[in-house]
Amino acid sequence: MGIVSAFGVREMKEIPVEIDTGTAYEISEPIWDTELVDVEKGTPTGEMLRRYWHPFALTADATDTPREVTILGEQLILFRDGLDRVGLLHPRCCHRGTSLYYGKVETEGIRCCYHGWLFDVEGKTLDMPCEPQSGARADRYRQPWYPVREYHDMLFTYMGPPAHKPAFPIYDIFDDVPDGWEIVADDNNIGLEGDPTPCNWFQTHENVMDPLHVYVLHAGFSGNQFVAEMAGLPELSFHRTPQGVKSHQDRTLDDGRFFHRVTEAVMPNVRIVASPFVEFEGKATSVAWTLPISRTETKIFTILKRPIGQERRRALYNGQIWPDLSEEEHQRYPGDYEAQVxxxxxxIHSEENLASSDRGVSIFRHVFRQQVRAVNNGELPVGVTNGVECRYEVRAGNYIGKRDDVIHLG
Ligand code: FES
Ligand SMILES: [Fe+2]
Structure with missing residues (x-):
């Protein structure tokens, strides 16, 4: 076809039209992987998570003032009665549903503000003041509750089927506390001080099997947030353990010594990571749990061993600590909080492109899915045993020395 003009017919040149590719218009519907992110009761993953003990508060948080806590998407009321027993009860009173948040803690339990029913820490009804003989038939009514266990100033609960309540896990690194050291419980989070991190727990937790982000995010992009020993690109390998996955990160230091660093993820949400400030050599000195508060809120609880009174060492962002950064500095010097939130x-898992450097994350997800499927097939997930306690031997640590001496540690 040509163009007709006053000058006659001119040939029209065909200009090849370049069609844009890879535009955001082409993104398909965003989908996250429910097997990784669900936490609610009745979902396959929520049921798997409920087969383990979870920390949810510090011992000091349980007082005679009822406190609302949310664990795995369930709201509960925490209190400590006059006999020093900790209660964790369903919030809606089993009489007519008023919240026990407004209850009064007494010697033997918590009394609902509306009609005065009194419940002990196991939800047993002890008193019904408006009923004949103050509730002679009180044993017919039970306020739903969960068992609580205190371990090193931290409160743990088991929220799964009672018949499957597992042994309580303890960790060998807390067996011995050297003279001048102490064990402390800490609920400081990534970034925010004590407040929940506003994202799903899984994306926070799988970071523990992503050692290469240290090389970029913590040692380069935002300056070196830890110490020189952590800054080099490590040689990596990943290994299954009886209860999860561990990574080996190996580096030769400037002074010629060999740095063998081992990090562990214990199913389903335990992370054992030696100090990134390499303050202590040998086994890690802390165990941390990534608690799904709800589907979109996460909190990290840590039990750690340290010299008495030692201040928590904090990552530096251009010489400042995280809470002191301006919005622009958060952009210029991001850390784990910015990356994960x-x-x-x-x-959105449907928009991910996992690469070879994500091998640890892939292995972790695989082992995690195995536990979800095991529980839903009627089997036990790893680490769940009967009995009173189960003792975990920590492998994670910072092992520094001659290569041949340290490479097999952890
Ligand atoms: S609603 Fe709690 S005692 Fe009535
Ligand atoms: Fe990190």
Whole structure:
């Protein structure tokens, strides 16, 4: 076809039209992987998570003032009665549903403000003041409750089927406390001080099997947030353990010594990571749990061993600590909080492109899925045993020395 003009017919040149590719218009519907992110009761993953003990508060948080806590998407009321027993009860009173948040803690339990029913820490009804003989038939009514266990100033609960309540896990690194050291419980989070991190727990937790982000995020992009020993690109390998996955990160230091660093993820949400400030050599000195508060809120609880009174060492962002950064400095010097919350309230798995450097994350997800499927097939997930306690031997640590001496540690 040509163009007809006053000058006659001119040939029209065909200009090849370049069609844009890879535009955001082509993104398919965002989907997250429910097998990784669900936490609610009745979901396959929520049921698997409920087969383990979870920390949810510090011992000091349980007082005679009822406190609302949320664990795995369930709201509960925490209190400590006059006999020093900790209660964790369903909030809606089993009489007519008023919240026990407004209850009064007494010697033997918590009394509902509305009609005065009194419940002990196991939800047993002890008193019904408006009923004949103050509730002679009180044993017919039970306020739903969960068992609580205190371990090194931290409160743990088991929220799964009672018949499957597992042995309580303890960790060998807390067996011995050297003279001048102490064990402390800490609920400081990534970034925010004590407040929940506003994203799904899984994207926070799988970070523990992502050692290469240390090389970029913590040692380069935002300056060196830890110490020189952590800054080099490590040689990596990943290994299954009886209860999860561990990574080996190996580096030769400037002074010629060999740095063998081992990090562990214990199913389903325990992380054992030696200090990134390499303050102590040998086994890690802390165990941390990533608690799903709800589907979009996460909190990290840590039990650690340290010299008495030693201040928590904190990552530096251009010489400042995280809470002191301006918004622009958060952009210029991001850390774990920015990277993980930056993935969204729940990361979108359908938009990911896992690469070879994500091998640890892939292995972790695989082992995690195995536990979900085991529980839903009627089997026990790893680490769940009967009995009173189960003792875990920590492998994680910072092992520094001659290569041949340290490579087999952990
Ligand atoms: S609603 Fe709690 S005692 Fe009535
Ligand atoms: Fe990190």
């Amino acid at each position: 930056g993935q969204g309230a729940i990361t």
